[in-house]
Each structure stands twice: as C-alpha cells, then as structure tokens.
Amino acid sequence: MINLIKTNYERELNEKKLIDVSLNRVFLGPPGTGKTSVAKLYGRILTDVGMLSNGEVVVKNPSDFIGNAIGQSESNTRTILATTVGKVLIIDEAYMLYSGSSSGGGSGTDVYKTAVIDTIVAEVQSVPGDDRCVLLLGYEPQMVDMFQSVNPGLTRRFQLSDAFRFEDFGDSELLEILHLKLTNQDLGATQQALSTAINVLSRLRNGSNFGNGGDVENLISKAKANYQARQSALPATQRSIDFIFEPQDFDTNYDRASSAETNLQELFKGVIGCEGIIEKLDGFLKVAKGMRTQGLDPRGQIPMNFIFKGPSGTGKTTTARKFGQVYYDLGFLSEVGVVECSATELIGQYVGHTGPKTMRQLERGLGKVLFVDEAYRLGQGPFAQEAVDELVDNITKPRFAGKLVIILAGYDNDMNDLLRVNEGLSSRFADEITFPSLSPAHCLRLLEDKLQESEIVFPSMQDPTIYQELLEPITEMSRLPSWGNARDVQTLAKGMVRAVYQNNTIKVNQLLLPADTALNCIYSMLAERRARAKHTPSSRPSFSGSAQPQYDFLSVPRISSGTSTATKTAAPAPTEDTETPKIPEPLDTSEEGRDVGVSDAVWQQLQKDKREAELQIQRAAQKIQEQETAHLRAKKAEKEAEREAARLRDIEAKNDAEALRLLGIREEARIREMEAKAERERIQRELERRKQEEEERRRKEERAQRRLRQMGVCVAGFRWIKQGGGYRCEGGSHWVGDSQLGI
Secondary structure: OHHHHHHHHHHHHOOOOOOOOOOOEEEEOOOOOOHHHHHHHHHHHHHHOOOOOOOOEEEEOHHHHOOOOOOHHHHHHHHHHHHOOOOEEEEOOHHHHOOOOOOOOOOOOOHHHHHHHHHHHHHOOOOOOOOOEEEEEEOHHHHHHHHHHOOOHHHHHOOHHHOEEOOOOOHHHHHHHHHHHHHHOOOEEOHHHHHHHHHHHHHHHOOOOOOOHHHHHHHHHHHHHHHHHHHHOOOHHHOOOOOEEOHHHHOOOOOOOOOHHHHHHHHOOOOOOOHHHHHHHHHHHHHHHHHHHOOOOHHHHOOOEEEEEOOOOOOHHHHHHHHHHHHHHOOOOOOOOEEEEEHHHOOOOOOOOHHHHHHHHHHHOOOOEEEEEOHHHHHOOOOHHHHHHHHHHHOOOOOOOOOOEEEEEEOHHHHHHHHOOOHHHHHHOOEEEEOOOOOHHHHHHHHHHHHHHOOEEOHHHHOHHHHHHHHHHHHHHHOOOOOOOHHHHHHHHHHHHHHHHHOOOOOOOOEEOOHHHHHHHHHHHHHHHHHHHHOOEOOOOOOOOOOOOOOOOOOOOOOOOOOOOOOOOOOEOOOOOOOOOOOOOOOOOOOOOOOOOOOHHHHHHHHHHHHHHHHHHHHHHHHHHHHHHHHHHHHHHHHHHHHHHHHHHHHHHHOHHHHHHHHHHHHHHHHHHHHHHHHHHHHHHHHHHHHHHHHHHHHHHHHHHHHHHHHOOOOOOOOEEEEOOEEEEOOOOOEEEHHHHOO
16 A cells, blocks of 8 residues: 555656545454554554545444434434544444344344445445545454345445455464563563463463453453462562562463373373273373474374264263363363263254354364264264264364364264264274273272262172172173163162161261172162063154044054154063963943933944944054064064174185185075065065054044034934944944945
C-alpha cells in the first residue's frame, strides 16, 4: 500500500489519474493474536496517508447493530454506517452476525442478524476511492462459514482471498509478549521461571481455544497469586515487594519431567499385569528426555494414537486415564484429562450428521486423551464408515495432529476387523497395546487387594489348601465366555465385603473373612455364571402395528426374528435340550356370561368352538416355535460345519505334508457346510411362510371382528366366536353367517 501511494504521487505529478483501491478488509485469526490492535493501526495508517477524510477509528460489536424489533436492525446499521463516513469502522467478532454461527448462539435463520448483513451489503459498495473503510474481524472457521452462508454480495465487498491472516504465536513470540507484559507491570522473573512459563503456554497451545496473548496475561495473574501465597508463608521481615517470579509461581509442579519415571512407577502401583505397559511408557519418557537434552523436540517420535485390544475388565479404560497423566508429564497435553466416548457419539443418524459429530468429539479431546470405548462398532452400520474416514482425515491436520492422544479400544478380533475398514486407519494407529485376560492367580491377588481396601484381611489365603480351593472355581469361571476379569473380581469382592459386614455390626480391631464365607461367595457366582452359559439369549419378538383392544385376547402378535432393544429381559432361546411346550388344558365351561334363553346344546357347542379357536392359535404358535427351534439347530449345525471347515483349512495351511489327504476331507466338510446352509435356509423359508400364514389369518380374524362390531348385532358388545359357517357372540344369543359378513 505504501508503494501504491508513492506510485500515485508520481502519477499525480505526471497529471495522470490516480489508482484507487478498496480499503475494506477482513482480519482472520485465533483469539489473542492482535487482530483488533493491528486493525486500529491499519486505520491510522490510512488516515495518515490521506486515504480517508477523517482520522477516527470506531470499534463496534455485532450487538451494536442487532435490534430487537422488526426494522430496528436496519436502522441501527444505517446510523452506524452514516456516522462513520470518512472513518475506519471495525466490526469485532463479526461472525456473530451470522445466525448459524456456533459462537453466535442458536441455529437457523435470525431475521435481525440477516437484516444487518443485507443492510451492510446495500450500503457498503466497496468501490475504489470510496471514503470509507470497514474491517471485519473474527476467527477464521466461523468467518468462512458466515461468508459461505449469508448474502453472496458480502463476499464481493470483503474478499477472503485478500484477508489478513494471524497465526498462533510461537514460543519465541510468546516469550517476547511475556517480557513486554512483565516490564510494563514492573515485574520480573528468573530465567528458569521464564522457561517454565513458556512450557506451560506450549502445553496450553495444544488445548482448545488457546488465547495466545490473553493466556500470557492469565498466566501472569496466576503467577501473582502463587507468589503472594509464597510470600505470605514467610515471616514479615523476609517478605519482598519486588515480585521476582520463580518457576513454582508459573507451575507448582514445574519439575515433573525430571521425576516422570518415578511418577510412572507410582502411577501404576497396585495395578496387576501391567509390566509391559510400564516398560513402553518408560521408553517414551527416556526418548523425550534424551531428545530434549540434545535440544530436539520429541513430539514427532512419540506416538499419539493407540489401539487397545483385550477382553472386558482388563484395565483398558483405567490405563487410558493413566496415559493422560504420563503425556501431561511429557508436556504434550494441556491438562490431565480423559474424554470418554463411545462409537455412538461419533456416528450420525442421517447423511451429513456423522462428520460434525466426529469433529465435536475431536475438539472435546484437544489437549487431553480421547478414549473411544467399543470402537469396533465404527466398522458397523451405514454411517460408521463416514466416521472412520473423518477420523483418519482429521488426525493428521494441523488443528489436531500432535495435540491429543486418541485411543481406540475393543476386543481383539473386532478391532482387527475395524482396522481393515480403512487402509489409513491401520497406518495412523500403528501402536497396539494388548491386554490379556487376568490369570487366576492374578485374580486372587486382586481380590485380596480389594478386600484390604475395605479393611478386611483374608489370612486363609496363605494356606496352600485353601488357596487351591479358591483357585479352582476362579479358573473355571475364567474359562466361561462371560467372564469379566477384574470387573467380576470386584463384584466378587463386594459380595464378600457385604457378607463380612452383615455378620459384624460392632466395632472390632480387625475384620476377618472366613474361608467358608469366601468359598460360598465364589461358588455362588460360579453357579450363576454356569447357568448363564447354558443358554444363549434369543432374539426377543418385536411387535408392530396398531394397539389392540384389551378384550381382543384371541389375537396373536406378529413375531419377528430381529433383536428388540426393549429393556425387559429376553427369554432364553430354544435349544436342542428344550422340550416342546405342551398344549394347555381347555378352559373350564363355566356358566359365566351365558345369556338368558340360550339352550344347552347351543351353549355347549359355543364353548367347544371357543376352545377350538384358542387351541388353533396355540397350535400355530407352537408350530412357529418348533420351526424356530429347527432353524436354530440348523444354524448351529451350519456354524459347526463352518468351524470344522476353518479348522481343517488351518491344519492344511500349517502342514503341507498332509495337504493331499486333507483335500478330500476339506471338500467333504465344504459339502456338509453347504448342505447345512441349504437346510437352514429351507427351514428359514418355511418359518417365514408359516409366519405369513398366521399373520394373514390374524388379519382376517381382525377384519371379521371389526365388521361384526360395526354391524352392532350384539348390543352387549361381546366378542364373537368362530363356528361352522359363521360367528356367534360370546353371550350365545346372536348369530351372523359368513355370507352376511361377505367372507
């Protein structure tokens, strides 16, 4: 711009027209980077060089423009623009004029804010030589969002391509700001204190909404409070008024890096089976220490993304929380915190919903540990792929790269399946930590620790005989598929604690857990887990359609093979050992409900037909249940055939010498697998056919009952019972033939 002024001077001397340019600009950048200060300087420069008729700089906020009544926003905007002709008008936080801005509060269309934008577009033409300068200031993501969504004329008047962009300050720039602010306030700091302050600010930069210069001011305020607290602890004669800050004033635990290895051992104290994890983290600490000794930044050499594999109750979530402390001690995180979420919080419910949800969780995790539990569900569902793609794309962008630790946790095989969903996911999450199931010995050790936390001792555990008696049921439970490792050990410990305190209600010096009580608790849990393991939960029937009247007790609900999400406990699925349910005995033939004047013959026939109708429904339900049982058996046979085929394929791959012999066996297994699958599909088709027939019968019966009620033949409103050639009301007095019903 200075060069343009010189050029215009030369053109004016040569009697040529001056080169006019638009003075309106956009200032983009994060908070605390000096946008407002630079904008004021820019306005003064324009005034000093004579490009504006008035040298005043006017700063306004969106609230100064927005009215609270129809037409008031336009009036306020025109008034402000009219009074700033020849001046520099700075609109700070301009993105708040957009009603869809997350920082502006709310979503949708705000007619008052829209009116401000439209009035600015109409009044500010941004033509070269215009005696006006309007500067829009704000954060870049929100400003870009606003320009893309509001009146298109705003983009022509304020071009984003020519915007002044401000970046986050680096360590050297922050140090200059810190020096300047300390000097302006007559404060001082030792060299080590300044280094500590920059380390604190560097960590804060990894968090969300880093305030740059604003955070420097906040840090100084915190140091003042800590310094004053230190001085208050000294005798009055030793106190100083000079305010020379020490490292502990900026960070009370400033030397955490030197004691990080000791802190690591203390952090995992009492955690069983974590030796490999401690070794890995200790290696990270040593790498960071060694590189910093050489004056290098270790961030690029220490991984920030991890896969946690292992069954439930093996400490994945607990370890993730400890990772937060370790990485905070390394100086990589802004705070010791773990943001826990599930795959559901990343996956949307419709197109375009998943991306913003995933971004929201990543933003929540900035400067912290983002722990995604049951992450294998990111490989399931129609919108899960979008969540994985969004995650893979964003973790390498400057906004997130190296600024948070991301941990995806789940079961071994499921996590392997997830890593195959996106090729980039496996490369970005290259570091895996496997959590094996706790051994029975470790379970007993953990059990003893949990009892000691409740001030209960278990001396009998030191007896080899008792120890073996405890070990056997724990070993058996650990082999069951529902075993929850440490989680189940904690449940077991709670049961033992309750048993001890139930028998000790008075104050004693030491509470002892008898061996028989412990064994009773363990075997009680074992019996419960055995019972659970015997049955596989069946898919609960789901019901759809309109609600039926309460008196419609003969109608049968539709049965679906899909899994219901209802909270009621699902009934166990039929297995090979399940007995076929017996048809209940017919209902008694009481005289209740019999109309006066109905003959015995008619009444007896009515009761017989009524029972027959009920039995018909029960038989249909029984047939469907038998078909479902057969379907489950066929499915089980198919699974067994698949497993056998897979086992034989593994044997073939490992033993080349047996290849020829196993080829025939494998072919037979494949044929059995295909036959089992075909049988299962046949039974499934038969099951669906029977369900459709039963559904059609039920609908036909509903239509007949609805037609009979509409006819109003039985004024008492009794239900109609199907008999040969027609229907008779439950009271016995009224009869309607099939021909009258039109069926």
